[in-house]
Amino acid sequence: MGKWSDGVIEYWSNAFKPHYSITPVFQRFLSLGLLIWVGYLLAVTLFALTGSDLAPYDPTAQQVLARLLPPFSSSSRGFHWLGTDQLGRDLMSNMIAGARLTLFIGLVSNMIGMAVGVVLGMIAGYYGGTLDRLVMRLSEAQTAMPMFLVAIFFLTVLGPTVLNVVIILPTLIWPSFARLVRAETLRLRSALFVEAAVATGATDWSVLWSNILPNMAPRIMVLTVIELGHVMLAEAGLSFLGVGVQPPATTWGLLIARGRAYLAVAWWLAIMPGVMLGLTVLALNMLSRRFAATSGSAA
Amino acid sequence: MNHPSLSAFLLTRLRDGLIVLFLVTLVIFVLGHVIGDPAGLMAPVDASEQEIARLRRQLGLDRPFTEQFATYFGSLLRGDFGQSLWQDRPALTVVLEALPATVLLTLVGLVFAGLGGSTLGVLAGARPESALDRSANFLSITALSVPNFWLGLLLIVIFAVNLGALPTSGFASWQSLILPAGALAIIHGARVFQLVRSATFEEMTKPYTLVARSKGLPERLILWKHILRNTAVTMMTTIGWEYVRMMGGAAFAIEVVFAWPGIGQLMINAASRQDFPVLQAAVIIAGAFVVVTNGVVDLLYRVLDARIRAA
Numbered sequence: 001m002g003k004w005s006d007g008v009i010e011y012w013s014n015a016f017k018p019h020y021s022i023t024p025v026f027q028r029f030l031s032l033g034l035l036i037w038v039g040y041l042l043a044v045t046l047f048a049l050t051g052s053d054l055a056p057y058d059p060t061a062q063q064v065l066a067r068l069l070p071p072f073s074s075s076s077r078g079f080h081w082l083g084t085d086q087l088g089r090d091l092m093s094n095m096i097a098g099a100r101l102t103l104f105i106g107l108v109s110n111m112i113g114m115a116v117g118v119v120l121g122m123i124a125g126y127y128g129g130t131l132d133r134l135v136m137r138l139s140e141a142q143t144a145m146p147m148f149l150v151a152i153f154f155l156t157v158l159g160p161t162v163l164n165v166v167i168i169l170p171t172l173i174w175p176s177f178a179r180l181v182r183a184e185t186l187r188l189r190s191a192l193f194v195e196a197a198v199a200t201g202a203t204d205w206s207v208l209w210s211n212i213l214p215n216m217a218p219r220i221m222v223l224t225v226i227e228l229g230h231v232m233l234a235e236a237g238l239s240f241l242g243v244g245v246q247p248p249a250t251t252w253g254l255l256i257a258r259g260r261a262y263l264a265v266a267w268w269l270a271i272m273p274g275v276m277l278g279l280t281v282l283a284l285n286m287l288s289r290r291f292a293a294t295s296g297s298a299a
Numbered sequence: 300m301n302h303p304s305l306s307a308f309l310l311t312r313l314r315d316g317l318i319v320l321f322l323v324t325l326v327i328f329v330l331g332h333v334i335g336d337p338a339g340l341m342a343p344v345d346a347s348e349q350e351i352a353r354l355r356r357q358l359g360l361d362r363p364f365t366e367q368f369a370t371y372f373g374s375l376l377r378g379d380f381g382q383s384l385w386q387d388r389p390a391l392t393v394v395l396e397a398l399p400a401t402v403l404l405t406l407v408g409l410v411f412a413g414l415g416g417s418t419l420g421v422l423a424g425a426r427p428e429s430a431l432d433r434s435a436n437f438l439s440i441t442a443l444s445v446p447n448f449w450l451g452l453l454l455i456v457i458f459a460v461n462l463g464a465l466p467t468s469g470f471a472s473w474q475s476l477i478l479p480a481g482a483l484a485i486i487h488g489a490r491v492f493q494l495v496r497s498a499t500f501e502e503m504t505k506p507y508t509l510v511a512r513s514k515g516l517p518e519r520l521i522l523w524k525h526i527l528r529n530t531a532v533t534m535m536t537t538i539g540w541e542y543v544r545m546m547g548g549a550a551f552a553i554e555v556v557f558a559w560p561g562i563g564q565l566m567i568n569a570a571s572r573q574d575f576p577v578l579q580a581a582v583i584i585a586g587a588f589v590v591v592t593n594g595v596v597d598l599l600y601r602v603l604d605a606r607i608r609a610a
Contacts, residue, residue, distance in 0.1 A: 144589065145589070146323075146548055149547065149581070150326055150330075152582075153579070156573070156575075157331055157575070236448075237552050241567050243567075256449055263456060263460065267456040270449070270456075278445035281445070282444035285443070
C-alpha cells in the first residue's frame, strides 16, 4: 500500500475520464460541461486568493452620482457589468472581494468538520464497543437536534465573529462524515490486506492511516465536496439572518442581505451575489455527482 | 432480523426523543448561562460592578453548575421559560403565539413539496435519461444549490416587483401564503424528487417489475400500482425528513424574507434585541417539533413497511 495520496491521484485522474454509460456525442459535451464547472470554481478560487486585486474597481469606492445603476451600465468611472449599489459601489467588485471570506469560512469549517468526523468515525469503526456506541449516539443526537437554531443561539450569545462562525459550522456536518467513515472502516477492517498488515505487526495507527484511510479516500472526497456546498449555504443563511459575519466584512450572504432592502428598486443587488453563490454550490454538486458516478458508488 | 414489538419500539423512541430534548436544553443552558453572561446582558448599561454582582446573586448565577441547571430544567418542566426581556410577557406565550403561523406555512409548503416532488420523481424515475428526467434532475440540483432565502427574494422580484401579482410580506390573506410556501415547496420538493426518483428507478430494475411487464401488464399499472406501493415508504419518510429540515431552521429564513409572523421571524427579532428567554424558548419548542417529527417518521416507517411489521 502506497501513500494515501496515491489513491487520491488515481481517483481524480479517473474522475475526468469519460463515463462508460454515456454515448460518445454526449461524452464530449459532458466533459466540456464538467470543465466549465471546474473552470468556474478555479475562477472563484482565484478571486478568493487575490482578494480585490482582480476586481475592476475598488470595492469600497463610493460614487454619489452613480447610485443603483442597473447591470451593463456606465458611470464616469467606466463600465459596471453588474451595476452599482446604493452608495455607487461596483457590485461585481464587491462580489469578487466577497469570494475570499465566503470561501475561507466554507473551506475551513468544511475541513474541521471532515477531520473531526473522519477521526471519530475511524475510531468508532475500528475499535467498536463503548467508543463506537458513544460516537454514534452523539452523532445521532446531534442530527436529531435543530442545529441551525442552536447555531443562531450560539452566535447571539458569543457574538457574530468569523471565529465563532467557523467553530459552529463544523458541528452541522461532522456527523455525516462520522457515519460514512465508520461504515467504511467496519467494511475494510475485515479485509485481507488489513488482516495481513495487522499480522505483520503494524500498529493501529499505521493500519488506519496507510491501509484503511487510502481505501476510503475517494468516498470521503465526494462527501467533502457535497458538504462544502452545505456549509457555504449555511454560512450564507447565518449572515443573511444577521447572526453571521458582520459588515464591513463581505461575504456573498451578507451582500444578499444588504441588497434585500433595495429589492423593489435594484433587484441585482440581492440576486446577483446569490447567483454567484448558487453557481459555486451547483458546480460542487455537479463535480461530486460526476466523481460518485466514476467511482461506481452513490455517495 | 429481529424487530422488537411496537410498544417496546415506541418506548425506546420516546426515551431517545426525551434524551435529545434534554441535550438541547443542556446545550442551550451551557451556552446561555455558563459561556454567556446573562447578568451582564440584563443589567442596565450604566450598572456598576457591584450592581451586576448583586443581580448575579439574585439570578442564582453564583450557584454551582448542577444546581443552576436543575433549577433551570425544573422551571422548564413547569412551563416557565422566563420573561421576555423585550415584550415583558412570559417567553413561552410569545413563542406559542407565533407557532400557528409557522405550522401553517410549513405544512402548506410540505404538502406541495411532497405532491410535486413525488409525482415528478415517479415520472422521472420511470423513464431514466428521458428529457423529463434530465431537465427535472438538473432543476432539482439547481434548487438544492441556491440558498432558500435567495430563492424567496427571487420569487419576490419576479412575482411581486415585476408582475405586481402577489403580496410579499406579512400575513394578510391566503395569497400571502403563496410565495413563502412556494419557495419552501420548490427547495424541499427538489430533495423529495431526488430520493423518490432514485427509489423508483431502483424498483424498476427489480424482478417483480420484470414479471409484471412480461405478463403483459400495462406500464401505467406497473408504475402507479406496484412500484408506487413499494416506494411509498421512501416517500413518506423523505417527506417527514423534509419537515424536520423545515422546523430545524430552513423555514425560518423564508419567514424572515417574507416577514411571516412565525417563530423564525420571532427568533431573529429576539436575537437582535438580545432577548434570550424568547430565543431559548423558540429553540426548545422548535426542537420539540423536530424530535416529535423524527419519532412520527420512524413510527410511520414501521407501520407502512409490512416487512418490518410482520417480523
